Amino acid sequence: MKRMVEEDPQCVNARDGAGYRALQWAALNNRVAAATLLLDSGSEVDAGDNEGQTAMHWACVRGALPCAELLLRRGANLNAADSRGYVPLHVAAQYGHTGMIYHFKMRWNVDVDVTDLDGRTALHWASYKGFPDPVKLLICMDADIYRADKEGCTPLHWSAMKGKSEATHLLVQAGGSSVLTAVDVDGNTPEALATDKGHHSLAYFLHNQHKQLSTRDHFWTQKGMAVACLSLILGLMLGFTHYVMFASGVATMDVSLAFWSLVVLGSSSAGLYYMRRVSNADPGFVTAAALSSLRRGTRPSSAANDVDDRLNHSELWAGNWNQLCVSCKLVKPFGTKHCSMRDKCVARFDHYCPWMGNTIGKRNHRDFVVFLILESFAMVVAFAVAVVRYGEESPGEKYRNNTGILMFAAFDALTLLPVIMLTISQLVQVAQNVTTNELSNAHRYSYLKSSDGAFVNPFDRGSHLANIRAFFFPSKNAPLIDDIAAGLTTVTVDRTV
Ligand SMILES: [Zn+2]
Structure with missing residues (x-):
């Protein structure tokens, strides 16, 4: 040439x-x-x-x-x-x-x-x-x-x-x-x-x-199932009181059984308190303005919605378009997902829970797991108390009075089964510091893949104990988007545990 x-x-x-x-x-x-x-x-x-x-x-x-x-x-x-x-x-x-x-x-x-x-x-x-x-x-x-x-x-x-x-x-x-x-x-x-x-x-x-x-934004679409969940728990508490604690034809409970019955009611009520918190919480909504200020290290300014401010991002320069959210018009931090029900991006998105009427994310995940533990515990103890009460009936009376106790025990066990399975799977995920969404959609996220394509979890703190401790006892003022989610740190191993 x-x-x-x-x-x-x-x-x-x-x-x-x-x-x-x-x-x-x-x-x-x-x-x-x-x-x-x-x-x-x-x-x-x-x-x-x-x-x-x-x-x-x-x-x-x-x-x-x-x-x-x-x-x-x-x-x-x-x-x-x-x-x-x-x-x-x-x-x-x-x-x-x-x-x-x-x-x-x-x-x-x-x-x-x-x-x-x-x-x-x-x-x-x-x-x-x-x-x-x-x-x-x-x-x-x-x-x-x-x-x-x-x-x-x-x-x-x-x-x-x-x-x-x-x-x-x-x-x-x-x-x-x-x-x-x-x-x-x-x-x-x-x-x-x-x-x-x-x-x-x-x-x-x-x-x-x-x-x-x-x-989508109507009350019954968002909270209808939560009302059903609340009714179910209240129904179980009422059923327990009526058919087990004060079962007709059965002798008054002794002190230890009365204690465990109060534990059932107390644990259920505490669970309801946590349910309310989960349902009403901001699950960790991520906004473009908050992300911009996080990256600039200053408070949100009028320039927060400027295209350059939102989109000048290493993930995009690397061609990772999957991290874009078209609704919120932002680059999603790792672990953040857009929730179609709430129409917002949620940090450490776990899943949308119709029974809570809310998304489960970084800010209400712990309360959700505490709710599950309390209700599972209440149902296990309630079942045990019902079995003991059934045994207390005099043999001659059994076929006349036990229907209520048996019905309660059966209903309690049926409800308990899915709840306890969910509780266990949530606890296993907490121990690994991985979300339900990440487990089910791992193939979609580049940050969950090592260079040879194997699954890696950048959020893993190195030990189950460290993950559990950080989940249940997070440090005060823990940021919504931490360094791992922002892609600034790949692996943080807590050596103190
Ligand atoms: Zn979004």
């Missing part, structure tokens, strides 16, 4: 029949050295082909980031539009190059809402093509999710029409009811377009989401 350029310096800007130039081919194939030579020899950085596409457009086709960066440093125009109005960002979105989109925004502050001649943005294109990562990133960069193109179609119309499931889920999660009900120029909702194109399961999902979102 060097010799050719020396022999004919004009060749660097020569075009073939389609108007393509050497610089475009170098950009397409990410040939940084060749592109440097061409630029040094006078190649025009923003020269377009017959369709007006520049070398930068071509670099975006294959995600040739090093070459794109070279072009930008040599003055390439990120707003150069081709004959259809596509700027390089549109092309990067059309081909699913998330890293390129990220780079353009973070380093070159590109406008993510710029439209082509049909009024479509990069988010329209990523949704149309069904690339989940660019969709995720663009939403987090505050791309307009409600933007309608010239046909009145939002990005969700396009993903639904093309049957792109992941993109559709993300757009619904981020946009809620308003994107579901948006209509195009012909009056079609995304659901109608999905049905029309034969994407029936997607249409069903959209239909269902509309129903679910409209009732």
Whole structure:
């Protein structure tokens, strides 16, 4: 190339029949050295082909980031539009190059809402093509999710029409009811377009989401099962008092049995106190503003929602788009998950518990486990007391009076079984300092994998005792996002235990 350029310096800007130039081919194939030579020899950085596409457009086709960066440093125009109005960002979105989109925004502050001649943005294109990562990133960069193109179609119309499931889920999660009900120029909702194109399961999902979102925040949706759980515990306490403690036809309890009966009622009541705490607690909601201030080490400022403040993150520079939450528009710390029921990100998310009517996370997990222990203990003792009471009946009376005691014992045992299994599994997880979500979805999280793909747990303190101690007796003012969750420390082993 060097010799050719020396022999004919004009060749660097020569075009073939389609108007393509050497610089475009170098950009397409990410040939940084060749592109440097061409630029040094006078190649025009923003020269377009017959369709007006520049070398930068071509670099975006294959995600040739090093070459794109070279072009930008040599003055390439990120707003150069081709004959259809596509700027390089549109092309990067059309081909699913998330890293390129990220780079353009973070380093070159590109406008993510710029439209082509049909009024479509990069988010329209990523949704149309069904690339989940660019969709995720663009939403987090505050791309307009409600933007309608010239046909009145939002990005969700396009993903639904093309049957792109992941993109559709993300757009619904981020946009809620308003994107579901948006209509195009012909009056079609995304659901109608999905049905029309034969994407029936997607249409069903959209239909269902509309129903679910409209009732999600209602009291009975959130707390209905918790009321049932409360009634069950109160019912057991009442049943124990009526059928066991004061069973008709059975002698009054002796002191030791009376003591254990009071233990049952006391433990159950204490459990209810903890249930109330779990149900009403902030389980450890994570907000973008709090994360920004944590990283800056200052109080939240007005700049807390700025894209750069939220998204300039080592996980994203490393291409780990899984850590993005499109609802909260933040980079989730390790162990943080978005709870669809509460519609917020929760630190050390364990699971959503309908029986508590709340998410179980960092701030209420301990109370939840204490609740389980207290209720399991109460039910075990209640069962034992019932068995003893049954034995106390005089043989002649047994068949007349024991029905109540037996019924209680059977009901108590049936309820106890799932509760004690849950308690044991929770305690095992506490000893390992791993959450239910991490155990069931380990494959999704890079921080739970070692370099050879084996399971590693960065939260493990090195011994079961250390994990249990830290869980039940956390240090005062323990931060919501500790260094491990923030990715600052990989393993902390407590050597004092
Ligand atoms: Zn979230």
